[in-house]
Amino acid sequence: MKPNPIRERCLKGETVFGTMIQDVRTPSIGLIMEQAGLDFLFFDMEHGPFDLGVIADMVKVARLTTLTPFVRVPNDEYHLMARVLDAGARGIMIPRIESKQQVEDIISNTHYPPVGVRGCSAPKGHNDFQPQEMWEFTGQANRENMIILQIERAKAIENIDDLLSVEGVGGAIMGPNDLALSMGVHEKDYMTVLEPAIQKVLDSAKRHKIPCGIHTGNLNWLIEWTKRGMQLVMYSNDIVFLRNGAAAGINKIKEAVK
Numbered sequence: 001m002k003p004n005p006i007r008e009r010c011l012k013g014e015t016v017f018g019t020m021i022q023d024v025r026t027p028s029i030g031l032i033m034e035q036a037g038l039d040f041l042f043f044d045m046e047h048g049p050f051d052l053g054v055i056a057d058m059v060k061v062a063r064l065t066t067l068t069p070f071v072r073v074p075n076d077e078y079h080l081m082a083r084v085l086d087a088g089a090r091g092i093m094i095p096r097i098e099s100k101q102q103v104e105d106i107i108s109n110t111h112y113p114p115v116g117v118r119g120c121s122a123p124k125g126h127n128d129f130q131p132q133e134m135w136e137f138t139g140q141a142n143r144e145n146m147i148i149l150q151i152e153r154a155k156a157i158e159n160i161d162d163l164l165s166v167e168g169v170g171g172a173i174m175g176p177n178d179l180a181l182s183m184g185v186h187e188k189d190y191m192t193v194l195e196p197a198i199q200k201v202l203d204s205a206k207r208h209k210i211p212c213g214i215h216t217g218n219l220n221w222l223i224e225w226t227k228r229g230m231q232l233v234m235y236s237n238d239i240v241f242l243r244n245g246a247a248a249g250i251n252k253i254k255e256a257v258k
Contacts, residue, residue, distance in 0.1 A: 004090045004146060006232075059087050
């Protein structure tokens with residue numbers, strides 16, 4: 001198994017930049033986003049229309065680029081996590097995390113023995129279909145795959161130190177939209193209201209030496225939290241990029257020919 005570039009760069013204290021793919025189902029999206037200068041992609045199985053076959057194809061192409069492919073799984077069930085890792089995702093993000101027991105179960109189900117209970121089939125997408133000695137492969141996979149917790153519930157904020165203390169957690173990414181809903185925040189500028197909660201997660205991640213990140217389309221917020229120490233910086237998604245790119249050109253033409 002190849003080393004995970006995002007894991008390595010985060011361990012060095014570097015900041016990495018990516019986005020969420022929520023609707024575009026062509027494998028070429030990895031090639032396109034590589035040209036845009038991104039470091040990683042998350043393919044969204046929680047809110048996107050992707051089945052496992054589509055995910056496997058997009059991940060395989062992304063692995064041929066300089067990008068690192070991750071998947072946001074819809075839930076923390078074994079078959080939803082293990083199969084996308086088998087398909088070649090270099091890590092997963094699990095939504096709606098709340099308790100330490102939940103995290104411990106996730107770590108067990110995504111790691112091979114002796115750490116966890118994940119079943120092994122080495123020559124799959126996660127190893128580019130190459131044969132490899134079993135214990136060598138499983139040890140590398142346990143080390144290199146990033147298991148990332150999505151922090152987007154009020155209870156997760158309360159329990160953050162317990163959540164990030166579980167050995168095997170590879171990162172934490174804030175989901176400010178769902179966090180605002182969970183905390184009952186109605187203000188338009190909800191990131192200002194959420195600032196203490198987000199800072200609490202970032203501080204905890206630093207104490208546990210785990211990379212922390214945030215996913216939002218607001219560039220000013222991303223810049224601010226990157227300056228504060230966020231390493232996994234996720235900007236917007238494919239839907240917004242398509243809409244905004246098309247609108248910018250079409251609107252300029254319309255204005256010019258009025």
